[in-house]
Amino acid sequence: MDNTPVPTPPTPAADSAEQRIFDAAHEVFVQKGLDGAKMQEIADRAGINKALLHYYYRSKEKLYEMVAKAVINRAFPIIRQLIESDDPLEQKITRFIDFYIDLVSRNPFVPLFVITELNKHPDRFFETILPKELLKPSIFFAQVEAEIAKGTLRPIQPQHLLVNIVSLCIFPFVARPMLRIVLGLQPPELAQFLSERKAEVKKFVFQAIKP
Amino acid sequence: MDNTPVPTPPTPAADSAEQRIFDAAHEVFVQKGLDGAKMQEIADRAGINKALLHYYYRSKEKLYEMVAKAVINRAFPIIRQLIESDDPLEQKITRFIDFYIDLVSRNPFVPLFVITELNKHPDRFFETILPKELLKPSIFFAQVEAEIAKGTLRPIQPQHLLVNIVSLCIFPFVARPMLRIVLGLQPPELAQFLSERKAEVKKFVFQAIKP
DNA sequence: TTGTGGTTTAACTATTCAGTTAATTTTTTT
DNA sequence: AAAAAAATTAACTGAATAGTTAAACCACAA
Structure with missing residues (x-):
């Protein structure tokens, strides 16, 4: 039987807050760039409180970096x-x-x-x-x-x-x-x-x- | 004889502060965009006090708009x-x-x-x-x-x-x-x-x- | 010389925005 | 069902930065 613990998936579940944040950030960063993007707008589009952005992604720069990597790697x-x-x-x-x-x-x-x-x-x-x-x-x-x-x-x-x-x-x-x-x-x-x-x-x- | 008053020229004198501001703004806006540009950096490059920017051009947006027009019209x-x-x-x-x-x-x-x-x-x-x-x-x-x-x-x-x-x-x-x-x-x-x-x-x- | 208008500055205020905190709600574990 | 952990929020703090103000400076005319 399988008793290995289910590892936290590296990609969050499809409709989780984490994922919605990422998707919103993707849209905003790609269209407006790092300086043009506002954390509040990303939060609004994701439909969550701004503090959650930092809860999951620490800082604007980190979030941006992850989005940029995702864009490139696609x-x-x-x-x-x-x-x-x-x-x-x-x-x-x-x-x-x-x-x-x-x-x-x-x-x-x-x-x-x-x-x-x-x-x-x-x-x-x-x-x-x-x-x-x-x-x-x-x-x-x-x-x-x-x-x-x-x-x-x-x-x-x-x-x-x-x-x-x-x-x-x-x-x-x-x-x-x-x-x-x-x-x-x-x-x-x-x-x-x-x-x-x-x-x-x-x-x-x-x-x-x-x- | 010519007694018409000399009108303020629409383009400021070549080495006036006004012109130096505009040139600096031109460089910075074109390279960094509206959001990336900082008024302080423009002032520094022009070698003048930041307040002068507003004295001559009112606001960042106005200055940006003038630069954009100049770029296009060139x-x-x-x-x-x-x-x-x-x-x-x-x-x-x-x-x-x-x-x-x-x-x-x-x-x-x-x-x-x-x-x-x-x-x-x-x-x-x-x-x-x-x-x-x-x-x-x-x-x-x-x-x-x-x-x-x-x-x-x-x-x-x-x-x-x-x-x-x-x-x-x-x-x-x-x-x-x-x-x-x-x-x-x-x-x-x-x-x-x-x-x-x-x-x-x-x-x-x-x-x-x-x- | 002094008054006047335009120019320039240092210091200040106001705003915007990233990031934090502490409390609340929800979910999971025992 | 109680306890623990995770998720979420409202309200806050701090830093960066756009914009203002009032005083100093300067050129020039009366």
């Missing part, structure tokens, strides 16, 4: 897998664009959050939030070099290619409200426009790199 | 000129990329500032900060359509083309610290990498749109 493994896989290049790029645009269109505030965080506290970010193992894009780079050598790709620095792809995927979602200014689009047309991005980016990229 | 006319000019398309794209990358590499914090501001107070932004006249990209769109009809350009929605170009220009500079993670580049290599962007983006775009 996205990072997916990106790592996409970049480090050894699918053939064309398929890899296709998958990358599809996944990445899915990811960012579901979480449009995340890239902005990461970039802002990274600008304000680069040290903390690299030391405590980011996983020790950075990405290894060398497989991707080697694949690109190989296809160039074979003549199935025009010459291009693989680093630039990767950055180009990422830029095309992320930027329009991050800068969504800017599109209203630049293109003169209203919200409904804007949603339509963004839904076309997957196909558009793929066409654009493949045309740009064919020999 | 960038907007340049962009408008680039987009609305009637240079032939190829030259227009070339100029656009060159100017835009120059602009953003000299002011890497500005796009982030604008996007953040736009996310937090879209109403204020559209009502008080932005010039009444939005951009008119229709000339650009027409040019693209024309070249497609002539067969000198592959079919592509002009809106997507414009967004693609802007994304490729802005994003790498905004996300500069992310490149360290994605590409594994250290600061010196990173500077080198970014200096190659102008040439790279032009090659990439023109290859992507040729028939």
Whole structure:
């Protein structure tokens, strides 16, 4: 028979106060950043007393750090897998664009959050939030070099290619409200426009790199 | 003879306290945002007493608003000129990329500032900060359509083309610290990498749109 | 010289907000 | 059911920081 004590789960139960606090903090921090977020607002959204925030998470900084880690750890493994896989290049790029645009269109505030965080506290970010193992894009780079050598790709620095792809995927979602200014689009047309991005980016990229 | 009184100039003298305050505020707000900026830090950077900030600019919000307007009004006319000019398309794209990358590499914090501001107070932004006249990209769109009809350009929605170009220009500079993670580049290599962007983006775009 | 208006400052007040405390309620254990 | 532990709250404290005030300073005119 099983007499091992049930360990306190590292992730709190789905509808516990602890979890509701975390979810509220997630929303608020990602949308407003560390300075813009107020503990009272987080408490209100979670529907609990402000003292509970400190009961479960000690301080604003600690809570923020946990949220930041969660954000990174949700996205990072997916990106790592996409970049480090050894699918053939064309398929890899296709998958990358599809996944990445899915990811960012579901979480449009995340890239902005990461970039802002990274600008304000680069040290903390690299030391405590980011996983020790950075990405290894060398497989991707080697694949690109190989296809160039074979003549199935025009010459291009693989680093630039990767950055180009990422830029095309992320930027329009991050800068969504800017599109209203630049293109003169209203919200409904804007949603339509963004839904076309997957196909558009793929066409654009493949045309740009064919020999 | 001229007996009209000399009006108080709308822009204060170059080395006045008023101007030094504004410059300091500009730096601090653009880098740290409204919430991250502290009035004391602005005063310190301007080398004056904190009370002077309120003497000249009433409140933090007012000062912030003036800075935001100045930022927009510096960038907007340049962009408008680039987009609305009637240079032939190829030259227009070339100029656009060159100017835009120059602009953003000299002011890497500005796009982030604008996007953040736009996310937090879209109403204020559209009502008080932005010039009444939005951009008119229709000339650009027409040019693209024309070249497609002539067969000198592959079919592509002009809106997507414009967004693609802007994304490729802005994003790498905004996300500069992310490149360290994605590409594994250290600061010196990173500077080198970014200096190659102008040439790279032009090659990439023109290859992507040729028939 | 002295009066006047604009400029600048040191010292102060008010507010906002993170964090604490001590008491109360709820849940779990015996 | 009583005792113990955990969860939750209202009310408080302290620190940071936006904003005010009143006095000092300065330039310049009468």
